[in-house]
Amino acid sequence: MNETALELQLFDSLKPELTSFCYRMLGSIDDADDAVQDTFIRVWQRWDSFRQDSSYKTWVYRIATNLCLDKLRQAKRRTRPVDLSGPAAAIIEPRETLPDSSWIWPAPDFTDSPEDILIRKDTLQLCFITLLQLLPPRQRAVLILKDVFEWSSKQIAETLGMSPAAVNSALQRARQTMEQAKLRSDEFSMTEAEPDRELLSRYVEAFEQFDIQALVALFHEEGRMSMPPFAMWVRGKDDLFKFFTLTRWHCDGSRFLPVTANGGYPAYAQYVPSSEGPYLVPWGIHILETRNGKVYHVQNFINSSLFSRFGLPERIHR
Incomplete structure (x- = not known):
C-alpha cells in the first residue's frame, strides 16, 4: 500500500468520530464537515512532519481541534430561538430571520454502526449541544474529549498542548458550568430520552391532514414550536392554534418523510406543495421532544440545504 492510500485509509477510519467531535464543538453540521475537510487537507500537507512514534489519532485531533478553536474565535455563540428570547407576544407570520451562523442545526447520523449510535447518544441531543x-x-474541547470520548487527561493534554493539571482544572470548571446549566434547563432535565413512537405517528397524521384541533391536542399545555432561522417561537395551546390557523395556506398538503438525527433520534422531513408543478419541495426538518406523553417542543429547522445532507430527495410527487 502506497503512502497516499495509507493516509486515506487512516483518515477514513477516524472520519465519523471526528465529524461528531467537530459537530459538538461547532453546533453546525456544515461547519463540522468543513472542519473535517480542512483537517484532511492539513494532514495530507503535513504527512512528512508526522512522527511515527506518536499517536496518529492524537495528531489528527490536534489539527482538528485547532481548526475548531480558530473558527470559534471568529464566531458568535450559536443558540436556539427558545434560548434567545421569550415567546411571541402576538401571533403573526414569522418574518425576522437571523443568519444561519446564529443557530444550532441538527445533524444526520455519523455512522451506520448501532453500537456507535447508542454510545453517548444523550450528548447529541439538541439541548445538550x-x-x-x-x-x-x-x-x-476538554469536556467533549474527556466525558464524551473518554480520553485520558494525558492524551487530552498532548492534543491541546496543555499540562495534565491544566486539563483537569479546565474539566472541573466545564463540568460545573454544565451542571448548573442543566439544572436551569427544564428542557434538558425533563424531556424524555426516548420519544413516544405512537405520539410521533399521530403528530405526522394530524399534520399531513392539517387537522389543527387534533394537532394542538397532542401538545403539552406549555408546548412550543420554534423555526430557525426565524427568531420567533410560539408557546401554549391557544397560540399554537392561532399560529397553525395563520399558516394553513403554506402547510396544508404537506407530506413527511421519516429520518433520524442527532444520534438516531426520530425526525421528519416536511415537504410542501410547489407552486411550479405537481410535486412537493423541501421545507423543514421536524425534531419533536416529548414529555409525559405529549409533544413539548417541535423544532422545525427550516433550511432546505439540510435535505441533501440527510440524503433526502429534492422533490417528491403529490
Whole structure:
C-alpha cells in the first residue's frame, strides 16, 4: 500500500468520530464537515512532519481541534430561538430571520454502526449541544474529549498542548458550568430520552391532514414550536392554534418523510406543495421532544440545504 492510500485509509477510519467531535464543538453540521475537510487537507500537507512514534489519532485531533478553536474565535455563540428570547407576544407570520451562523442545526447520523449510535447518544441531543456552546472553546474541547470520548487527561493534554493539571482544572470548571446549566434547563432535565413512537405517528397524521384541533391536542399545555432561522417561537395551546390557523395556506398538503438525527433520534422531513408543478419541495426538518406523553417542543429547522445532507430527495410527487 502506497503512502497516499495509507493516509486515506487512516483518515477514513477516524472520519465519523471526528465529524461528531467537530459537530459538538461547532453546533453546525456544515461547519463540522468543513472542519473535517480542512483537517484532511492539513494532514495530507503535513504527512512528512508526522512522527511515527506518536499517536496518529492524537495528531489528527490536534489539527482538528485547532481548526475548531480558530473558527470559534471568529464566531458568535450559536443558540436556539427558545434560548434567545421569550415567546411571541402576538401571533403573526414569522418574518425576522437571523443568519444561519446564529443557530444550532441538527445533524444526520455519523455512522451506520448501532453500537456507535447508542454510545453517548444523550450528548447529541439538541439541548445538550446548545448547552455545550456556553463553555469557552478550550473547556468545551476538554469536556467533549474527556466525558464524551473518554480520553485520558494525558492524551487530552498532548492534543491541546496543555499540562495534565491544566486539563483537569479546565474539566472541573466545564463540568460545573454544565451542571448548573442543566439544572436551569427544564428542557434538558425533563424531556424524555426516548420519544413516544405512537405520539410521533399521530403528530405526522394530524399534520399531513392539517387537522389543527387534533394537532394542538397532542401538545403539552406549555408546548412550543420554534423555526430557525426565524427568531420567533410560539408557546401554549391557544397560540399554537392561532399560529397553525395563520399558516394553513403554506402547510396544508404537506407530506413527511421519516429520518433520524442527532444520534438516531426520530425526525421528519416536511415537504410542501410547489407552486411550479405537481410535486412537493423541501421545507423543514421536524425534531419533536416529548414529555409525559405529549409533544413539548417541535423544532422545525427550516433550511432546505439540510435535505441533501440527510440524503433526502429534492422533490417528491403529490
